[in-house]
Amino acid sequence: MHVLLVTSGSTGDVAPFTGLGVRLRQAGHEVTVATHERFTGLIRSCGLGFRRLPLDPLDMHEACARKLPGRADGPLGTLTIAKQGTVYAADLAHGILQAARQGADVLVASGQTALPAKAVADGLGIPSLGALLQPVAPTGAFAPMALGRRSAGRLGNRFLSGALWRAFHRQAASTVQWVRAELGLPPLNRTARRRLAADWPIWYGFSPHVVPRPADWPPEHRLSGYWWPEEPTGWKPDPRLTDFLAAGPPPVFIGFGSMPSPRSGQLSDVCAEALRRAGVRGVVQAGWSGLEARGDDILAVGEVSHQWLFPRTAAVVHHGGGGTTAAGLRAGVPAVPVPVFYDQPFWATRLRALGVAPGVLPMADVTAERLASLIVRAVREPAWRARATGIRSALSTEDGTDPVIKAVEALPR
Known part of the structure; x- marks a missing residue:
């Protein structure tokens, strides 16, 4: 057929x-x-x-x-x-x-x-x-x-x-x-x-x-x-990424997927400052927002498998798209949703209700201070990861x- x-x-x-x-x-x-x-x-x-x-x-x-x-x-x-x-x-x-x-x-x-x-x-x-x-x-x-x-x-x-x-x-x-x-x-x-x-x-x-x-x-x-995405045949992580992951504790992922941003430079600076304030390493994905955050403990990446990367992170900061939300839950990691529009506020609210996200920060309200505060909670308070691990186990069946x-x-x- x-x-x-x-x-x-x-x-x-x-x-x-x-x-x-x-x-x-x-x-x-x-x-x-x-x-x-x-x-x-x-x-x-x-x-x-x-x-x-x-x-x-x-x-x-x-x-x-x-x-x-x-x-x-x-x-x-x-x-x-x-x-x-x-x-x-x-x-x-x-x-x-x-x-x-x-x-x-x-x-x-x-x-x-x-x-x-x-x-x-x-x-x-x-x-x-x-x-x-x-x-x-x-x-x-x-x-x-x-x-x-x-x-x-x-x-x-x-x-x-x-x-x-x-x-x-x-x-x-x-x-x-x-x-x-x-x-x-x-x-x-x-x-x-x-x-x-x-x-x-x-x-x-x-x-x-x-x-x-x-x-x-x-x-x-x-x-x-x-319906979990299939990994494309022959995909391998960039050696820069594997080296970065091996060089220190699990980083925080930041990426806003398919969300274009007319202020990508400003948003990149906010993300870099939030990671610095939170005292964590970061992997920042350019996506359609064109993020370019860089620093001593920040690696900028392009296309990357969320299925491969997310389990190796301390938390994921994302726009709340359905696919990225699912990938984070499958990985069993805490989330910091930063929704923009359409279905993203819904999925962000679900993450909060499931107990895997310490809060929801709409994109219109993002500042380095607010983002850093949620990152710190997601990474340092064990309850978020414990609940995320429980959902990962349920999804695996x-x-x-x-x-x-x-x-x-x-x-x-």
Whole structure:
């Protein structure tokens, strides 16, 4: 069976599908990943087929960052991101249609590609399911993922998350109608649009040990556990990094992943000063923020395997992206989340609630003093690492890919 995995976004949105894809291939299936050209090497190095989706996620994130308000970790930031996303929707839908037309027996779609991909799959008669990395279905169990960290209570959470869910579907409606027109299908009426994904099976690629499944979710929405990224064939750490790690105590990692920063020089200085004040060594990853922090006890690095590096650190300071959050939990190390927008405040809050982070420091509030204070607590107070170790043990017993593979194989064809 030929499985087409469709995903869009940053590395954290794409890398989990290398793990899922490799496991599907090991189960005897042909696997192709449709995503941005930037990730061609990553996908092919894992032995998976590649089909190109348009756009460069770095350009998309930079365009979004230019439009974001000063404080992006709340509703206004989410609204800005949603508006910017509509600019790219038609291009992505066209790319998904082109990828699917090249052939597939089953389509598995993630994130912002999910509803357009389902419309494509329905139009071409391809069985499909959703594979999401954030908890977006309406629930009263926690604050809506895209509206920041503050709960509105069970009823308020349910109302707000329901409104966001409906708004998401309305936003995708024009793209879905375009897909159907391109395939020569009649447009959907309002009732049909509302039910587009009503009975669609959706699997969430995170652990119930991190986010318990809400009791008020529909039965089609299930948690599988994490889909751990596959290590690219032949990857080895830079000798400079291994030498640095061997030369002293475990360092603190600082990296903000796919978050572009218009003030990268200032942010680099803040990070270097925070490490100095905390009295710890540091590994600072440039990422899309372009961090360049340097010092006697600081090593600047580029691309690096979080799976390999994080277990060798004393703590990880990061933006709270879902992929980096998962990597830190898998490593069993304390975290200092510095969220910027969208799902990052949600994951940052989860880290705090799980007891593996001494606090949450929004990017808009970052100073060297505040960052240093949280780093000191994360490194020197044993409780944070003890709780992180417990979660690592729980995650090690899970195989998040297994239920998804079984669901793919059970789809009617």
